Amino acid sequence: MMSQLKFYQTATLILLLLNLGMIAFFFATKPPTPARQHPPADIHRLLRLDAEQEKAFGQLVETHQQAMRTLNRLQQEKLSAYFSTLLESGPNQQPPADGLREIQELEAKKITITYEHFRAIKNLLRPEQQPFFKEFMQQALQRILGNAQKNPPPPKDF
8 A cells, every 4th residue: 555655656746747847848948939120140141241241231220120110109109199089089070181191101201211221232232242132122022011822711610
């Protein structure tokens, strides 16, 4: 009887330790969330940039990201103000036209800044690097616009 009790105590302790180990393993190996805002590290290899070009490219990216963060923050504020008018107005109230125009102008600025950013990157390249720009732009547009060939949703009974 005593040996059977000892066996169950030992088995319980081993199973408890295995469970704790599995939980620790899953928390420790959790994959990081992808950082969408930063360009992939292999862009330098794709465009075959030298050290000077990499430095200039990094400055272009930082400047672009800073401008986009500012515009995104402004756009978020304008959108919040635009939709908050629904809380303040009656049921037949029309949306403020100037608010929508400001939001559209911010979106146009974002597109223009991004276009100029890509133009600056293209101008950074030497003539022998120019053919690689097409692949770079395809990858960049896929990141910006999202993958058009997304997987279908899972079945409803899944």
